[in-house]
Amino acid sequence: MESYQLRILDKSIVTHDTYAFKIEKPKGYPFVPGQATELSLLKEGWEDVRRPFSFTSLPKDDFLEFTIKTYDDHEGVTKRLGDAQVGDKVEIGDAWGAIAYKGEGVFLAGGAGITPFISILRDLRQKNEIGNNRLIFANKTNEDIILFEELKTILGHKFQNIIEKQKDSAFDRGRIDKEYLIKNINDFKRQHFYVCGPEGFIIAVNKALEELGAAPDALVFEK
Known part of the structure; x- marks a missing residue:
């Protein structure tokens, strides 16, 4: 290498x-x-x-x-x-990684797990190909949200935030769990899901997505 x-x-x-x-x-x-x-x-x-x-x-x-x-x-x-x-x-060293854009879907990021999605979303915006892609971004507090203004500009109403520990946040409160996914995603079988965050976040979100009908090959994450 x-x-x-x-x-x-x-x-x-x-x-x-x-x-x-x-x-x-x-x-x-x-x-x-x-x-x-x-x-x-x-x-x-x-x-x-x-x-x-x-x-x-x-x-x-x-x-x-x-x-x-x-x-x-x-x-x-x-x-x-x-x-x-x-x-x-x-x-x-050289570039590597399994996360790459494969088609429209939902991006699910926990904290610093947003970083691989930043280049993807910037690239799609430059190509005018944002389409129906959505981002659900989980953080502990409002001030932890990385590049809030830019992501809001890129995605508009398709940018959704959920906050775990700040009681006065105007965003959704809690974690991205199975119940939250059911409430916020209509179709689990015909789109891609891009998942990145701490290891526990990836495991839990992928498990919930599969239980809700997402195909294993529709889940894009770092293995």
């Missing part, structure tokens, strides 16, 4: 704990919207610590972008990236 050492070109705040990093793009570097790569920060002691991150840029962009949620409560790559600056270097 190839590896590339690249500089951070830009770092911008997305939410209270999420940053967008633009980095150099190797010439001819290929990826498909929805894919990811392994990234490490080239700082002493962290060079060999690699973690997967999804591309949030488009394949035609002249840079690579990663939208990364940082976690200050434990020592790890994301915490170190939160402290990274423009000019610092990272290392990435």
Whole structure:
């Protein structure tokens, strides 16, 4: 597998704990919207610590972008990236991943699980192919919603939020469980379901979708 050492070109705040990093793009570097790569920060002691991150840029962009949620409560790559600056270097490998657009459906994201969908939705918007695609996005609080304004612009009323821990949220309250899916999705047999989030979220949502009639090959997620 190839590896590339690249500089951070830009770092911008997305939410209270999420940053967008633009980095150099190797010439001819290929990826498909929805894919990811392994990234490490080239700082002493962290060079060999690699973690997967999804591309949030488009394949035609002249840079690579990663939208990364940082976690200050434990020592790890994301915490170190939160402290990274423009000019610092990272290392990435080739692109990989099972998440790719296969047709209209419902995107179901939990927290940072939105990231592979960002490139897909940006790509569909540029192609004017959003169509009947929907996004249901689960977060703990309103301020955790990544790229709320952009996603609202792309999807309009087809962008739905559900909040677990903020009592005064104007959005739906709770989790994406079987009951919620029944109330919010009419057709489980004739569309794709794109699922990404923490492992427990993926397992629970996929199980509920299959019990409600979704075909296993209609579920698109990172296996």
